[in-house]
Amino acid sequence: MRWRLRALSALGAGLRAPATAPGRASEDGLSGTGGTAPAPDRHRPSPGRGRGDTVRAWTELFRVSALFSVPGDALAGAAAVGRSPGRGTALAIGASLCLYEAGMALNDWADREEDAVDRPHRPIPSGRVSPAAALGAAGLLTAAGLALAARAGRPALAVATGLAATVWAYDLHLKHTKAGPAAMAAARSLDVLLGATASVGAGEGPGTAAAAGTVPGPGRRATPAARTGVAPRTGLDNVARAARPARGLLAAVPAALVLGAHTYGVTAVSRHEAQGGSTAVPLAVLATTTAMGAAVLAADRPARTRSPGPGTGGPGVTVAGPAASGLGAWSPGEHRAIDSHHAPALTSLLLTAVTGAYLRTAGPPLLHAALNPSPPLTQRAVGGGIRAMIPLQAALATRAGAPGSGLAVMALVPLARALARKVSPT
16 A cells, blocks of 8 residues: 555656746757756746746747847948948848848748757747737738838838838748749848948938039039048048949948848858758858858959149148949949048958957858758758858948948947846757
8 A cells, every 4th residue: 555655656657747948948058048948837836837938938039149130231221321320220230130031030930840840949939929920920021121111211111112022922932942042042131132222222312412622502502522522420430421322222232242141141151050960051151151251352452542732632632432232343423531641541450350260150051061061050050141141241331431330230249148048049
């Protein structure tokens, strides 16, 4: 009789023991807590359940730690067209954040059945967020993003509409096809162009060019800047307003393609993050990442010539145009005045530092994933690629003549790193 009581007691203890949440081990590994966290006893009310769990579920659904990779797109786009960050840039950042989060929610809604098998700990398959709520959030955020873009002008709205269409097409269909990485790359490139378009569109208006001193207004005598084609300083970055906005928008295309190429590689690696097993893809992306970093540094050869006469900058000042795209040649008609002794050297030093940070963030995880293509290391490579987007954006902004924007983007790195310890970006 005594052994029966002991058996029943052991069975009851087993029924009351907390079960291990599926997939929680890898999540806790990312958050730095270590080990496997037990799930709370479902038969008793837990003080941590309720509003706190709801917030946690939505932060996981939105992957909020990856949000910091978004603002740099608009800043890089604004720098590429020779604009200091302004109202249009801020609207572009807001629209990009909304569309990015819409894509995150829609992605989990579309993958809810697949995640129920591969990643049952995700918010939707675990029951913490309903499929209807996730789909509704995707729709509301898409509408909010388009509304913000519309306030920056019709061209910005047109680009944002294309971006939203690409995001929805990728999540609902293209991600499971060979066109998936290309669609994601197109979305990131369009995001850069959204920043460029919004920055130019919001800055244009009656008298804007005249106020900048580039062209004379009605009854206004042409200023020395208008006669020489040199625009005055317009911000901390000393980025001049583009004299020809149409040409300036084309200048953002190379920077958009660079960020798109990086996104293509990250997406290609992410297609193996659940099962692992790919060695060739991380190696190929590592080679591409190294080549892009080298290209950004090799392009740091601006054609600077000393001013030959009055009205072109004066002694000790070099007059040159900003790098049109962050990788291209100087663009005629878009000039700025810079100190020939200090500014170029400091900018080059900053460019080298942020490019090195890009290679250091993306490279080692890709190498580890290539040597051991297991799901955890592949997921780390994807997370490293997402975080590496930030220093790459900073490098492009710095190369385009906006070191202030580059530093502002790099300030997001510690925030993204700290939040990634709590919420996985993948």
